[in-house]
Amino acid sequence: MSSPIATISRIGEHEGQSVTVRGWLYNLRESGKLLFPIFRDGTGLIQGVVAKNAVSPEVFDAVKTLTQESSVIVEGKVRADKRAPGGYELDVSSVQVLQKVPDSDPYPISLKEHGVDFLMEHRHLWVRTPRQAAILRVRAEIIRAARDFFDERGFTLTDPPILTPAACEGTTTLFPVDYFEEQAYLTQSGQLYIEATAMALGKVYSFGPTFRAEKSKTRRHLTEFWMVEPEVAYATLDDMMELAEGLLSFLVKRCLDRRRNDLQIIGRDVAKLEKIEPPFPRISYDDAVKMLQEGHQTGALETKFEWGGDLGSPDETYLSSKFEKPVMVHRYPASVKAFYMEPDPQRPDLALCVDVLAPEGYGEIIGGSQRMASYDLLVQRIHEHNLPEEAFKWYLDLRKYGSVPHAGFGMGIERAVAWICGLEHVRETIPFPRMLHRLYP
RNA sequence: UCCUCAGUAGCUCAAUGGCAGAGCAUCCGGCUGUUAACCGGAGGGUUGUAGGUUCGAGUCCUACCUGAGGAGCCA
Missing domain, CATH: 3.30.930.10 (Bira Bifunctional Protein; Domain 2)
Known part of the structure; x- marks a missing residue:
C-alpha cells in the first residue's frame, strides 16, 4: 500500500488520486461481475467498486468473500459519483484482509432492525x-x-x-x-x-x-x-x-x-x-x-x-x-x-x-x-x-x-x-x- | 418497591387448543450500477424455566426467571 492514507470524511480532498483506506467492511452488494463493498473507518462510509475484468482474480475473490465487519486495508482511486451515498466512490485496486469475520460466526448486528435488549447486550x-x-x-x-x-x-x-x-x-x-x-x-x-x-x-x-x-x-x-x-x-x-x-x-x-x-x-x-x-x-x-x-x-x-x-x-x-x-x-x-x-x-x-x-x-x-x-x-x-x-x-x-x-x-x-x-x-x-x-x- | 406489557431459528416476527413457519443473516448458484439490492436453492428449533389442565399445549392455568415501558425519586 504505497498511496497516502485517507480519512473517509475528508475523502473528497483526494479526488482523482489513489489512496489507502483502513477500516472495516460495512456491507457488500454484488451484481454479477461487479462488487459494491461499503467501507467504514470511524469517520464515515464510502462505497467501493470492484469490476471483475479490472482487477486480478485474487483481489476480486478476496472482496467477494468478505464478511460484515471484517477488517481491511484497501487501496483505490477516488472518483466523484452522484450515484454514491457520500458523493465519492473508491475504484478498488488492491485489498489486504487483516481479519475475516468467520462464516461460522457472523457479525451479530445486521443492517436490519433489532430489539433493545439484543442491542444493549452487544453495546x-x-x-x-x-x-x-x-x-x-x-x-x-x-x-x-x-x-x-x-x-x-x-x-x-x-x-x-x-x-x-x-x-x-x-x-x-x-x-x-x-x-x-x-x-x-x-x-x-x-x-x-x-x-x-x-x-x-x-x-x-x-x-x-x-x-x-x-x-x-x-x-x-x-x-x-x-x-x-x-x-x-x-x-x-x-x-x-x-x-x-x-x-x-x-x-x-x-x-x-x-x-x-x-x-x-x-x-x-x-x-x-x-x-x-x-x-x-x-x-x-x-x-x-x-x-x-x-x-x-x-x-x-x-x-x-x-x-x-x-x-x-x-x-x-x-x-x-x-x-x-x-x-x-x-x-x-x-x-x-x-x-x-x-x-x-x-x-x-x-x-x-x-x-x-x-x-x-x-x-x-x-x-x-x-x-x-x-x-x-x-x-x-x-x-x-x-x-x-x-x-x-x-x-x-x-x-x-x-x-x-x-x-x-x-x-x-x-x-x-x-x-x-x-x-x-x-x-x-x-x-x-x-x-x-x-x-x- | 408498585403498575402494565413481552419472552418461538443468530436477528425481527408469524402460527383459531390439532404436522414448527416467513423475512434477514450464513452457505451454494444467477445477474456489469447495486442503494437495508434482487432472483433460485440449502442448512438452521429443548417455543425463557418448573409444574398443572387436556386425547392433544407455542397457545389455557399457577409459580418463578429475564427484559421493556411507566410511577415514585432525581440530572
Whole structure:
C-alpha cells in the first residue's frame, strides 16, 4: 500500500488520486461481475467498486468473500459519483484482509432492525453503527463546548472527589464502597466540594461522573452519569438562570455549527434547535401550579396538582410542552428541595432554586440554586433533615470563615445529549450505559 | 418497591387448543450500477424455566426467571 492514507470524511480532498483506506467492511452488494463493498473507518462510509475484468482474480475473490465487519486495508482511486451515498466512490485496486469475520460466526448486528435488549447486550459492537457513532460524536462536542463555555468565562475546573464519606444531599440512595474497612460511597454530586473551591477561586466548575443507586427504570435514568456543575461566589439565583440559558444556547449552537451532519444522520429536526437562544421563559413555581391546574381542567393532566408538592414527570412534560425553548421554573417550596438552598427573603417558605425543563418532553436537564449562607440556619436545616452534623463539619466551616452568597447548578450531560439529539432514551448517549439490570458489557 | 406489557431459528416476527413457519443473516448458484439490492436453492428449533389442565399445549392455568415501558425519586 504505497498511496497516502485517507480519512473517509475528508475523502473528497483526494479526488482523482489513489489512496489507502483502513477500516472495516460495512456491507457488500454484488451484481454479477461487479462488487459494491461499503467501507467504514470511524469517520464515515464510502462505497467501493470492484469490476471483475479490472482487477486480478485474487483481489476480486478476496472482496467477494468478505464478511460484515471484517477488517481491511484497501487501496483505490477516488472518483466523484452522484450515484454514491457520500458523493465519492473508491475504484478498488488492491485489498489486504487483516481479519475475516468467520462464516461460522457472523457479525451479530445486521443492517436490519433489532430489539433493545439484543442491542444493549452487544453495546460493544452496537457503537460501530453510523447512528450510534454520530451520537457519540455529538456527546463529545457537547462536552468540549461545555468546557469551552466555562473556560472562556474565567471559570477554573476543580475536580471533586468520587469517593466520599457521606451523602451530599442525603436524599438519594448511594453505592457503598469498602474503603480500607471503612464505609465510603460513590459521589452523587460534586456540589458541596465545589462550593469549597468556589470560595478559593471565585468561579469554578466540575465535570465528572456521578452515581445514584435509585431503582429507576425510565428513559431518563442511568445509575452512572456525567454532570457539569458550575459554582460561583457572590452569585445569585438570577445570575444562575442567566448562566444556564447561556450555556444551553451555546451547546446547541455549537452542535448546529460543527455537528450538523451528525444530527442529520441521527434524524434530528434541527429547525427546533435553531430556536434555542436567550432569553428563556422564566416562570415561578406559583405560576407553574396555576398552569398545571388549568391543564387538569382541560383534561390534559390526570391528577390535580396541589400547591406544595414537587413536580412529577407528567407535570414537567406538560409544562415544557407549552414552550419552544427550555423553561426555567424557579422558587419551589423549600420543603420539597435540598437542605442547602437559600430561602427567598420575600417568602421564606420558598427556596431560591431553579429547574430547567427541556422542550419536547425531555424534562429536567438542569437543577440549581442559591446556597444557604447563614451558619446557624444551615445547622438547623441539617438537623431538620436528620443528617449527621459531624459529616458536614467541613461544609459548615465555609459559613464560618468568610461566608458569602453563592450559587450554582448541575447539568446532566446525558439528558442534554438526549434532548439535542432528539433521542428516545438516555442509554444511547453514553458509550456504555449503567442502568438498573444492566452492568454488561 | 408498585403498575402494565413481552419472552418461538443468530436477528425481527408469524402460527383459531390439532404436522414448527416467513423475512434477514450464513452457505451454494444467477445477474456489469447495486442503494437495508434482487432472483433460485440449502442448512438452521429443548417455543425463557418448573409444574398443572387436556386425547392433544407455542397457545389455557399457577409459580418463578429475564427484559421493556411507566410511577415514585432525581440530572
